[in-house]
Amino acid sequence: xxxxxxxxxxxxxxxxxxxxxxxxxxxxxxxxxxxxxxxxxxxxxxxxxxxxxxxxxxxxxxxxxxxxxxxxxxxxxxxxxxxxxxxxxxxxxxxx
Numbered sequence: 001x002x003x004x005x006x007x008x009x010x011x012x013x014x015x016x017x018x019x020x021x022x023x024x025x026x027x028x029x030x031x032x033x034x035x036x037x038x039x040x041x042x043x044x045x046x047x048x049x050x051x052x053x054x055x056x057x058x059x060x061x062x063x064x065x066x067x068x069x070x071x072x073x074x075x076x077x078x079x080x081x082x083x084x085x086x087x088x089x090x091x092x093x094x095x096x
Contacts, residue, residue, distance in 0.1 A: 005033040011070035016054035016086050024049040047085040054086035066091050
């Protein structure tokens with residue numbers, strides 16, 4: 001039986017995945033499911049990441065647009081390394 005994914009990614013252009021397990025610790029080897037291609041992604045976590053929070057799928061630079069589920073959800077307010085925790089501490093809306 002295949003292992004359940006640690007994070008979910010909807011679209012190829014997404015820059016973050018959503019963690020769907022409660023056990024992501026710094027240094028964890030994560031497997032994610034890219035739904036658009038029904039394929040597996042592998043990432044090593046740079047941080048502990050809580051359930052429902054996001055993991056960076058690539059290096060993100062300050063000012064970059066964050067794409068989740070194929071949608072622009074805001075911009076990075078600081079650099080985030082691949083495998084890093086992405087949440088309100090480093091992403092802000094573009095509305096203000």
